[in-house]
Amino acid sequence: xxxxxxxxxxxxxxxxxxxxxxxxxxxxxxxxxxxxxxxxxxxxxxxxxxxxxxxxxxxxxxxxxxxxxxxxxxxxxxxxxxxxxxxxxxxxxxxxxxxxxxxxxxxxxxxxxxxxxxxxxxxxxxxxxxxxxxxxxxxxxxxxxxxxxxxxxxxxxxxxxxxxxxxxxxxxxxxxxxxxxxxxxxxxxxxxxxxxxxxxxxxxxxxxxxxxxxxxxxxxxxxxxxxxxxxxxxxxxxxxxxxxxxxxxxxxxxxxxxxxxxxxxxxxxxxxxxxxxxxxx
Amino acid sequence: xxxxxxxxxxxxxxxxxxxxxxxxxxxxxxxxxxxxxxxxxxxxxxxxxxxxxxxxxxxxxxxxxxxxxxxxxxxxxxxxxxxxxxxxxxxxxxxxxxxxxxxxxxxxxxxxxxxxxxxxxxxxxxxxxxxxxxxxxxxxxxxxxxxxxxxxxxxxxxxxxxxxxxxxxxxxxxxxxxxxxxxxxxxxxxxxxxxxxxxxxxxxxxxxxxxxxxxxxxxxxxxxxxxxxxxxxxxxxxxxxxxxxxxxxxxxxxxxx
Numbered sequence: 357x358x359x360x361x362x363x364x365x366x367x368x369x370x371x372x373x374x375x376x377x378x379x380x381x382x383x384x385x386x387x388x389x390x391x392x393x394x395x396x397x398x399x400x401x402x403x404x405x406x407x408x409x410x411x412x413x414x415x416x417x418x419x420x421x422x423x424x425x426x427x428x429x430x431x432x433x434x435x436x437x438x439x440x441x442x443x444x445x446x447x448x449x450x451x452x453x454x455x456x457x458x459x460x461x462x463x464x465x466x467x468x469x470x471x472x473x474x475x476x477x478x479x480x481x482x483x484x485x486x487x488x489x490x491x492x493x494x495x496x497x498x499x500x501x502x503x504x505x506x507x508x509x510x511x512x513x514x515x516x517x518x519x520x521x522x523x524x525x526x527x528x529x530x531x532x533x534x535x536x537x538x539x540x541x542x543x544x545x546x547x548x549x550x551x552x553x554x555x556x557x558x559x560x561x562x563x564x565x566x567x568x569x570x571x572x573x574x575x576x577x578x579x580x581x582x583x584x585x586x587x588x589x590x591x592x593x594x595x596x597x598x599x600x601x602x603x604x605x606x607x608x609x610x611x612x613x614x615x616x617x618x619x620x621x622x623x624x625x626x627x628x629x630x631x632x633x634x635x636x637x
Numbered sequence: 638x639x640x641x642x643x644x645x646x647x648x649x650x651x652x653x654x655x656x657x658x659x660x661x662x663x664x665x666x667x668x669x670x671x672x673x674x675x676x677x678x679x680x681x682x683x684x685x686x687x688x689x690x691x692x693x694x695x696x697x698x699x700x701x702x703x704x705x706x707x708x709x710x711x712x713x714x715x716x717x718x719x720x721x722x723x724x725x726x727x728x729x730x731x732x733x734x735x736x737x738x739x740x741x742x743x744x745x746x747x748x749x750x751x752x753x754x755x756x757x758x759x760x761x762x763x764x765x766x767x768x769x770x771x772x773x774x775x776x777x778x779x780x781x782x783x784x785x786x787x788x789x790x791x792x793x794x795x796x797x798x799x800x801x802x803x804x805x806x807x808x809x810x811x812x813x814x815x816x817x818x819x820x821x822x823x824x825x826x827x828x829x830x831x832x833x834x835x836x837x838x839x840x841x842x843x844x845x846x847x848x849x850x851x852x853x854x855x856x857x858x859x860x861x862x863x864x865x866x867x868x869x870x871x872x873x874x875x876x877x878x879x880x881x882x883x884x885x886x887x888x889x890x891x892x893x894x
Contacts, residue, residue: 380728501741508728508738515691515717516742516794559729563774568729 359477360594363485363541364580367550370492370534372558372573375551377527379559380507380568384552385439386424389446390528391535391548393423395453398539403460409480413536416544420532423449472543472595481540488537492530499523504565542595549595550576553602560613575605644669644704644798644829645690651698652685659685661853663699667846672820672830674840674860677850678873683833686850687800690831691717703798716791718801721783726776732786733771736761739793761792765819781812788819799823801832805839817843837864 378387394416401415427441436444496503505513506523514520531551538547558571583598590597611618643666650663660682667673675683688694689701703714716739739761740754762768765785770778778786784804791799805813820830820843834840840847840860847863849855851872856863 380725498746501738501744501746505738505741508730508735509719509724511719511723512717512738512790514693515715515800518742562729563731563776565728565730565734 359479359482360541361581361584363477363482363537364550364584364594364598365577366482366485366489367534367538367541367547368554368576368580369573370489370530371538371547371550372554372576373492373496373569374527374530374534375553375555375576376558376569376572377503377507378531378551379555381527383527384556386442387531387535387548387551388545389442390420390423390531391544393446393449393453394420394532394536394544396449396456397422397453398536399453399456399460403456409478409484409540412539413484413533416536416539417529417532419449419453420535421529424528471546471593472539472541473593477540481537485537485541488533492534495526495530499526503527542598543593546595546599549599549602550580553599553606554579557602557606557609560609560616563615575602579605642668645831646702647699648701649699650689650696650701652682652689652694653697658852660689660850663854665848665854665857667829667831670824670827670829671846672824672828672832672844673846673848674832674834674844675848675850676834676837676840676864676872677855680852681850681872682852683850684802686848687717687802687831687833690798690800691715714797716794716796716799718787718791718799718804720802721780721787721804721807724783726778726783728775730775731771732767732773732775732778733758733762735775735786736771736789736793739790739795742794757793757795761789764792765789779812780807780809781815784808784812784816785819797827798829799831801830803833803835805832805834805836813839820844837869840864 375387378384397415397417397419398412399415400419401411401413404415405411423442423445427438427445430436430441430445431438434441502513502518502523505516505518506520510520513523534551535544535547538544538550541547542550554572554575555568557575558568562568562571579601580598583601584594586592586601587594587597609617614620645667647663647665650660651658652660663686675686677683685694689696690703692701736758737750737754740750740757744750744754759768762771765788767782767785767789770782770786775783775786788799804816808816817839820832823830824845832844834844841864844860846858847860848857849863849868849872855872856865856868
């Protein structure tokens with residue numbers, strides 16, 4: 357459980373950073389697609405090399421990149437739009453993954469892939485989380501300006517000699533890396549929640565880029581901590597607990613956020629109605 | 638006229654997107670320190686013209702020179718302002734941070750902002766009169782203020798050639814006047830501006846020179862000599878509208894006696 361906690365906390369930091377960018381670049385659904393499409397890579401890696409984390413990691417990375425690059429190529433070469441290409445490819449990959457899993461001599465627990473199992477986090481999994489998290493943070497520090505420019509204004513980035521495609525690919529690779537690293541703790545699909553939910557929540561509160569990144573990381577850390585504790589004492593799956601904690605904060609934010617919340621909108625619209633009534637008197 | 642005074646030179650430039658010819662056989666000069674409106678109907682190659690200046694498009698023919706150099710060596714001298722609509726104005730960032738982006742190309746990843754960088758940003762904010770807005774999130778700006786933030790970022794870049802993609806689109810009358818005034822003052826300061834523009838009257842009022850395009854060069858030079866009726870007819874009526882019988886509507890109209 358301690359190992360699971362450490363792993364989740366480590367990935368909270370990188371997940372918060374990466375998620376903020378995905379949300380700002382409107383790539384949230386791409387993250388979702390990637391999380392499904394890594395399955396066949398994991399299955400094939402298992403088939404070839406057994407349950408070695410490094411092999412699974414590389415398999416997942418290759419499958420994820422194939423989906424991303426494949427859909428980019430599809431949308432350029434045919435009239436299929438990129439979202440449709442992504443949607444089609446990832447579901448085909450996921451299907452292939454499920455098919456492969458059912459033919460494997462050793463059964464991989466599909467549930468583990470989807471939902472993770474906190475008790476089976478091994479020391480090597482922690483090393484993986486640590487390196488992925490560290491790599492993400494380092495890349496964010498080094499490429500911070502490029503990432504900001506490419507997210508905010510890609511054509512300006514390009515006009516000043518920036519390499520947009522490179523940054524895009526970098527973010528894609530980091531996303532896959534983080535998803536796979538989160539697999540053991542939270543499951544590949546729920547670990548996406550650790551990216552997106554803190555970022556969307558922070559987006560409702562923050563007016564500057566740096567605050568957004570920091571808030572997202574802090575929210576992710578708090579929820580991971582709370583989620584794993586709850587999971588430990590109630591026996592509910594750890595990934596689900598973390599995501600539900602994040603979900604609770606998200607819903608509270610949607611309602612009460614001072615600038616963009618539903619409550620504020622509601623109050624504003626009531627006030628507007630009143631002023632119309634007054635003017636009629 | 639010697640070549641030295643022409644900061645941008647197009648020589649027989651052609652740009653193609655697949656089978657579609659966007660620009661054909663374009664030869665023209667842009668004098669240093671002029672502000673030029675790029676005019677023409679939709680799809681006439683206005684954006685293509687700007688993108689070609691930036692070196693984003695492979696030329697199928699000819700060459701473009703900026704200053705004395707080829708495009709690839711001239712990037713820092715060029716500032717590009719994308720259309721306002723392409724930006725997500727809900728992006729969580731303050732005005733100052735956007736203007737600071739103009740300094741990014743000069744900095745290596747490990748370098749921090751130096752005093753000179755901060756100074757350039759302050760100057761740019763001041764020149765465009767948005768110092769008071771510096772700490773505001775960009776989501777709270779009016780259209781005219783948004784445009785000025787972009788201009789400030791271009792200034793902070795320290796560029797001497799400014800490429801503006803439809804800068805007047807979506808601005809109200811006051812903001813349009815303001816922007817026209819800013820561009821005029823830039824001309825006085827010897828900055829070179831190229832802007833894609835839709836509105837002829839605006840072009841005549843705010844720009845000294847014009848380039849009229851219809852996938853090829855119709856006219857280029859002082860704005861009033863470019864926007865003659867003959868040239869406009871040539872750019873806008875050809876070739877599609879020839880099919881429409883101009884008398885058809887007159888015949889079907891009925892006038893009260």
